[in-house]
Amino acid sequence: MDPKTLRLFYEPRDRLRLTIGTERSYPTVKPVWAAPLSRPGRYLVLLDGKGEEITMIANPKEALPPESWAAVQEELRRRYLTATVTAVLHAKVEFGATYWSVETDRGRRDFVTQNLQENALWLSDHHLLLLDVDGNRFEIPDLRALDSTSQRYIAAIL
Amino acid sequence: MSGTQVVQPSDLKEGEGLGRDAEEPLIRLEADIGPEGRFGTRILEVTASRVRVWEPDGVVSFQVPLADLKSARNEPLVGGGRLEVTTKSGEIVPVLAYSMSLAAKFSEAARGIEQLARGEALLINLKQERMRCAKCDRLLPEKDGICPACVSRGATMLRIARFLRPYQNQAIMLSLLSVLTTVLNLAPPYIQGTLVDQVLTAHRNIGLLFGLMAAWLLVLASSVGIQILTGRLIAFLAANIAADLRSGVYRAIEFLQLAYFDKKQVGAITSRVTQDTDRVWGFLVDGVPYFVTNALLLFGVIGFLFYVNWFLAFCILAPIPVVCAISVFFWKPVSQMYHRGGQKWARFHMHLNESLSGIRVIKAFAQEDLEYGKFEHRNRELRDAGVRADAKWYTIFGAMTFFTSLGVLINWTVGGYLVYAHKMTLGDFWRVNAYLGLVYGPLQWFAMINNWFSRAMAGAERIFEVMDADPERYGEEAGYPITGAVSFEDVRFGYDKSNPVIKGMTFTAQPGEMIGLVGKSGAGKSTTINLLCRFYEPDAGTIKLDGKDYREIPLKEMRRQIGLVLQEPFLFNGTIADNIAYGKPGATFEEIVEAAKAANAHHFILAKPDGYDTMVGERGAKLSGGERQRISIARAILHNPRILILDEATSSVDVETEKQIQEAVGRLVEGRTTFAIAHRLSTLRNATRLIVLEKGEVKEMGTHAELMERQGVFYNLVQTQSAINEIIGVGT
Ligand SMILES: Nc1ncnc2c1ncn2[C@@H]1O[C@H](COP(=O)(O)OP(=O)(O)O)[C@@H](O)[C@H]1O
Ligand SMILES: [Mg+2]
Numbered sequence: 001m002d003p004k005t006l007r008l009f010y011e012p013r014d015r016l017r018l019t020i021g022t023e024r025s026y027p028t029v030k031p032v033w034a035a036p037l038s039r040p041g042r043y044l045v046l047l048d049g050k051g052e053e054i055t056m057i058a059n060p061k062e063a064l065p066p067e068s069w070a071a072v073q074e075e076l077r078r079r080y081l082t083a084t085v086t087a088v089l090h091a092k093v094e095f096g097a098t099y100w101s102v103e104t105d106r107g108r109r110d111f112v113t114q115n116l117q118e119n120a121l122w123l124s125d126h127h128l129l130l131l132d133v134d135g136n137r138f139e140i141p142d143l144r145a146l147d148s149t150s151q152r153y154i155a156a157i158l
Numbered sequence: 159m160s161g162t163q164v165v166q167p168s169d170l171k172e173g174e175g176l177g178r179d180a181e182e183p184l185i186r187l188e189a190d191i192g193p194e195g196r197f198g199t200r201i202l203e204v205t206a207s208r209v210r211v212w213e214p215d216g217v218v219s220f221q222v223p224l225a226d227l228k229s230a231r232n233e234p235l236v237g238g239g240r241l242e243v244t245t246k247s248g249e250i251v252p253v254l255a256y257s258m259s260l261a262a263k264f265s266e267a268a269r270g271i272e273q274l275a276r277g278e279a280l281l282i283n284l285k286q287e288r289m290r291c292a293k294c295d296r297l298l299p300e301k302d303g304i305c306p307a308c309v310s311r312g313a314t315m316l317r318i319a320r321f322l323r324p325y326q327n328q329a330i331m332l333s334l335l336s337v338l339t340t341v342l343n344l345a346p347p348y349i350q351g352t353l354v355d356q357v358l359t360a361h362r363n364i365g366l367l368f369g370l371m372a373a374w375l376l377v378l379a380s381s382v383g384i385q386i387l388t389g390r391l392i393a394f395l396a397a398n399i400a401a402d403l404r405s406g407v408y409r410a411i412e413f414l415q416l417a418y419f420d421k422k423q424v425g426a427i428t429s430r431v432t433q434d435t436d437r438v439w440g441f442l443v444d445g446v447p448y449f450v451t452n453a454l455l456l457f458g459v460i461g462f463l464f465y466v467n468w469f470l471a472f473c474i475l476a477p478i479p480v481v482c483a484i485s486v487f488f489w490k491p492v493s494q495m496y497h498r499g500g501q502k503w504a505r506f507h508m509h510l511n512e513s514l515s516g517i518r519v520i521k522a523f524a525q526e527d528l529e530y531g532k533f534e535h536r537n538r539e540l541r542d543a544g545v546r547a548d549a550k551w552y553t554i555f556g557a558m559t560f561f562t563s564l565g566v567l568i569n570w571t572v573g574g575y576l577v578y579a580h581k582m583t584l585g586d587f588w589r590v591n592a593y594l595g596l597v598y599g600p601l602q603w604f605a606m607i608n609n610w611f612s613r614a615m616a617g618a619e620r621i622f623e624v625m626d627a628d629p630e631r632y633g634e635e636a637g638y639p640i641t642g643a644v645s646f647e648d649v650r651f652g653y654d655k656s657n658p659v660i661k662g663m664t665f666t667a668q669p670g671e672m673i674g675l676v677g678k679s680g681a682g683k684s685t686t687i688n689l690l691c692r693f694y695e696p697d698a699g700t701i702k703l704d705g706k707d708y709r710e711i712p713l714k715e716m717r718r719q720i721g722l723v724l725q726e727p728f729l730f731n732g733t734i735a736d737n738i739a740y741g742k743p744g745a746t747f748e749e750i751v752e753a754a755k756a757a758n759a760h761h762f763i764l765a766k767p768d769g770y771d772t773m774v775g776e777r778g779a780k781l782s783g784g785e786r787q788r789i790s791i792a793r794a795i796l797h798n799p800r801i802l803i804l805d806e807a808t809s810s811v812d813v814e815t816e817k818q819i820q821e822a823v824g825r826l827v828e829g830r831t832t833f834a835i836a837h838r839l840s841t842l843r844n845a846t847r848l849i850v851l852e853k854g855e856v857k858e859m860g861t862h863a864e865l866m867e868r869q870g871v872f873y874n875l876v877q878t879q880s881a882i883n884e885i886i887g888v889g890t
Contacts, residue, residue, distance in 0.1 A: 012249065014250075014251060014252050015250065028250075036236075077195055078195065078235070078240075078252075078255070079235050079236060080235070080236045080237065081191065081195070081235055081236060081237035081238040081255065081257060082236060082237045083197075083237075093494075099296065099297060104197075106191075106195060106196045106197050107196045107197040107198065108197065109197050110297055111297065112297045112298070117501060117504065117505070132259075134257070134258040134259040134261075135237070135258040136237050136238070136257050136258045136259060137236070137237040156491070156494060158498075
């Protein structure tokens, strides 16, 4: 399937639709990343209303028509509530729990993590995912990109 | 402790800014994600007539009349969820998003909206959960849980101390000996000082020399004796208190409700029995005496120093704050480094364990190099962490040594001058010098005590949390004959209160009947069984045994009358005979053999070189699936229950084995009320009646023939299955 023939748009206002060329149309599509952590921005899968795969696009950013990509991005933004940490303002281990205060792309947030061996996942040497006690996700794509205070907090705890 | 409650409008306070509207909010919930996906607050408000969303600035950003709504649901998102409503025209409209922290509340809200839309009474459970500690405003690790920073140290300490009560004589003895040890430690330098003053500098009283030496010998001998005694006391107390703590925790865990185990991982629970108890007794038996002895010593020495010469004492003690400060400031980073090293070790262990367990797969895929690479990576990590931690440790240790030695230096300078100026005797100088060593040493560990204490308190908290958790109510044992009549009356249940799995189930089983439970995977068959075994209790409705609410029957007695055969039978590491006898402790060998015969297991057991003495391995790993299953059936036969439960007992074995198991089951079900779940519907042909479940509701009930005739849900299931069987060529 040629991604260039895919047209994704909202209609009605909050429902993402897909038409393929002129012959096929899906009233509801759900975009999901196949490997959001290890291959961010690549391998986008479009699912239909029943959760069946319609197609997988290896490089959605280049392959999709620009308006479609914009619509998909909007839907992805709504579906992926993972926060990307831009700075660690404070972090402290006390009595087995770690209390964090972070600045993220979605704003400031305080959270608690427990049992860091299981809830701090190193996806590579510099890529970290923190899961708080409720299962909320906080991602640090590149530790080295953080300011030195943030790095010091993380180094002290992990 | 009812899970549901009617929300009274008066319970809910009206927010600011909505005063003008006369409609009273029935549901008001704060969401934590704003319109653009940023963290922020929005308020969901449901009144008798509409659903609305308020922005923090008091603007209504979304609104829909309840009369237009058909249903409401929660769409799961990554890291949160979204409340969506479906209108009567079939349009799905997103309302607002929330993070995982609020998911349970919003799924209640969705239920509430549906109830209101259908004109039913509002029956939801929106209890206020505390997210932050009321005292210190810290986020709580578990909602409504304890705040680890604010637990009352005093109360916990007292509770820990209660474990000493059975050994109070030994504990008192230990305290006395500690004081005695302190005094005896102070004696030799004192004797030396006297010796210097009265004999050495005076050059007379040589007789005193021998007297003093005799005294010293006595002190030495008695302090060695006391040391031995103290050591033995500590060993005795440590072993006993550790054992008591472990048994206490284990016993408490055994009686915990199953729901507790759903939430926690086995590893986390095990660590409470091992690590947390270790921390507590370690502190109690090693930490407390250590602390007491050294504190006494410190005060004794300081008192003596001031008695001898206040100026010298003052000079000598001057560096102590510095030593304490170093200890406090540097202890933490160093202990963190060692802690991290410990974690790396744990990961190293885990990885090593895993790769050795998977050695067949590694060899089969010829991936030795890859695994070696991973191993090397971890090994290097470990090496570097070790080097770093030790390097830091020795640096700090060096600094500490410098400051502690400073005390000695000061003593020689100031004390030396005082002796020179005849303001102090040489003997006193000698004593001071010796005591310094006794004080400065323990001071280095000043900060460690606090850390030690904190860890012990945290461990104690976790232990007490388990001990205080709601246990299953076992009740008294009393001969309680059960004939085996079971009835479910409008039973409702959900593992998570907001998500019902069994929705109003009603049926009756007569004694001796065999009931087949049928339905797709996830329909709630195993859940029905869990309720019947009372692993969980219904949220609403009643389950009756012999016409009596089963909550009134002693749990132990009730479980004694229930036999369970699961799809994945769990065997304990031990012999085959032990495992069969688990159903009836004290069974004779003849009974065991008889049960094994009835279970069609006798034959294969005899074929093993050790027969009934064959070790089954961990979880029965040395046996095949069918063999394990037949042993678990033999175990149930020996248990001789009135009610027998077979949950997919034959699903994971081949057809030939299944036939043998079926035969055994046939013998087992005679005269008992049986509930059987089977994946292959044909195996339920002998059932007296079948109950067809769909999404937690009873869809159909009747005999095999009746249901086939009706051509309903069951008929369709059978059709699909035989069609599939024909395709894959499995005989029915
Ligand atoms: N311990 C549990 N905690 C939460 N949900 C559970 C648990 N066990 C089962 N469920 C859920 O309950 C539903 C019914 O499961 P179950 O009774 O096991 O179905 P089945 O009919 O296949 O035996 C499923 O949706 C399942 O995901
Ligand atoms: Mg099941």
